[in-house]
Amino acid sequence: MLFYRTVLERVGAESVTLGARVTGYVQDAEGVRLDIEHRDGRREQVRHDAVIAADGIKSAIRRQMHPDQAEPEFSGITMWRGTTLRDPYRGGHTICHIGNPHVSSMIVYPIAENFEGSGKDLINWVVETNGEETIEDWNQTGDITEVIPLYDTVKIPFLDVQQLMRDAREVYLFPLIRHAPLDGWVDGRVVLLGDAAHAMYPRGGNGITQAMIDARVIVEQIAAHPDDPHAAFTAYDGARREVVNRITDNMRGEGYEVIRRIVADRTDGLPFDDIEQVLPLAEADEIFGRYHALVGSPRPGHDAGAATGFRTHDVAVAE
Numbered sequence: 001m002l003f004y005r006t007v008l009e010r011v012g013a014e015s016v017t018l019g020a021r022v023t024g025y026v027q028d029a030e031g032v033r034l035d036i037e038h039r040d041g042r043r044e045q046v047r048h049d050a051v052i053a054a055d056g057i058k059s060a061i062r063r064q065m066h067p068d069q070a071e072p073e074f075s076g077i078t079m080w081r082g083t084t085l086r087d088p089y090r091g092g093h094t095i096c097h098i099g100n101p102h103v104s105s106m107i108v109y110p111i112a113e114n115f116e117g118s119g120k121d122l123i124n125w126v127v128e129t130n131g132e133e134t135i136e137d138w139n140q141t142g143d144i145t146e147v148i149p150l151y152d153t154v155k156i157p158f159l160d161v162q163q164l165m166r167d168a169r170e171v172y173l174f175p176l177i178r179h180a181p182l183d184g185w186v187d188g189r190v191v192l193l194g195d196a197a198h199a200m201y202p203r204g205g206n207g208i209t210q211a212m213i214d215a216r217v218i219v220e221q222i223a224a225h226p227d228d229p230h231a232a233f234t235a236y237d238g239a240r241r242e243v244v245n246r247i248t249d250n251m252r253g254e255g256y257e258v259i260r261r262i263v264a265d266r267t268d269g270l271p272f273d274d275i276e277q278v279l280p281l282a283e284a285d286e287i288f289g290r291y292h293a294l295v296g297s298p299r300p301g302h303d304a305g306a307a308t309g310f311r312t313h314d315v316a317v318a319e
């Protein structure tokens, strides 16, 4: 909604068409015709100089451009996601990674302070479980009693995770899915961007983040090639595709979340007193440093070039 309101302010309502679905395109040397189906069943064709397809993981444009690579892959992991209003914990800025990833793991983090003046923080939480594929639908709700027992033995002084789940405002289920990396995002005057080009497992918040970098780079390239959309799109593809495909491949594993498995393996899943004895900060920092370099935001003191050749499973065997 933030993006939507910003577009209305900056570009104007006449530039936005809601309730319309692109079903395909046809292009010639001068432009592109888009086939559109409106929610009321009305069909329309519109013609433009070029098309940037940001139509998400089920992209109709991607399906036409790469018919053999249109179906997403399921990771075997289902995510249970909810938000809960509660008192701030640990200063209000702490992310918790909880659980044994061989069984189920949970991430908990605050997303809004004093939510809507309630005096409470809005806490986001995600539980991952292994098992049957769930349907991919933004509105599929989950029954939290199926996962609460997995956290029977978890005792954290400042956070009752079972209560957190019970108090959720809503719980949604999502399969963790991604697309295989593509060998091209451009077809003449048509180009893919965001999840349409590179849906990845969003480890470390790298779904929308990479889409936003795409947007910046494509705008720069259009400004540099104002009369030649194909040249602009090809330059964008050249600047972004290999980098993003490398991230997509790495996210296929656990990403930096490998730290959870390292801790579980080194402790046999049993409680411990001193994290320094299990996973020293310097070792964790090294893992985070390599991850940050990979996704294009090197941490101070870490080599940006460390991304080269980095693969998550190299880190996983660091022991």
Ligand SMILES: Cc1cc2nc3c(=O)[nH]c(=O)nc-3n(C[C@H](O)[C@H](O)[C@H](O)COP(=O)(O)OP(=O)(O)OC[C@H]3O[C@@H](n4cnc5c(N)ncnc54)[C@H](O)[C@@H]3O)c2cc1C
Binding pocket: 020, 021, 022, 023, 054, 055, 056, 057, 058, 059, 060, 061, 079, 081, 174, 193, 194, 195, 196, 202, 204, 205, 206, 207, 208, 209, 211
């Ligand atoms: C459960 C879950 C958790 C996630 N968590 C994170 C996270 O913490 N951090 C992170 O960075 N990323 C996360 N992601 C990934 C992130 O949501 C996506 O990477 C991001 O939304 C991609 O943006 P996009 O604009 O490319 O596509 P989308 O946000 O999917 O937008 C695509 C748009 O195109 C529209 N559309 C679809 N088909 C058509 C059509 N045929 N014609 C016209 N319009 C169409 C859709 O209605 C939609 O509005 C998560 C994803 C899921 C499912």
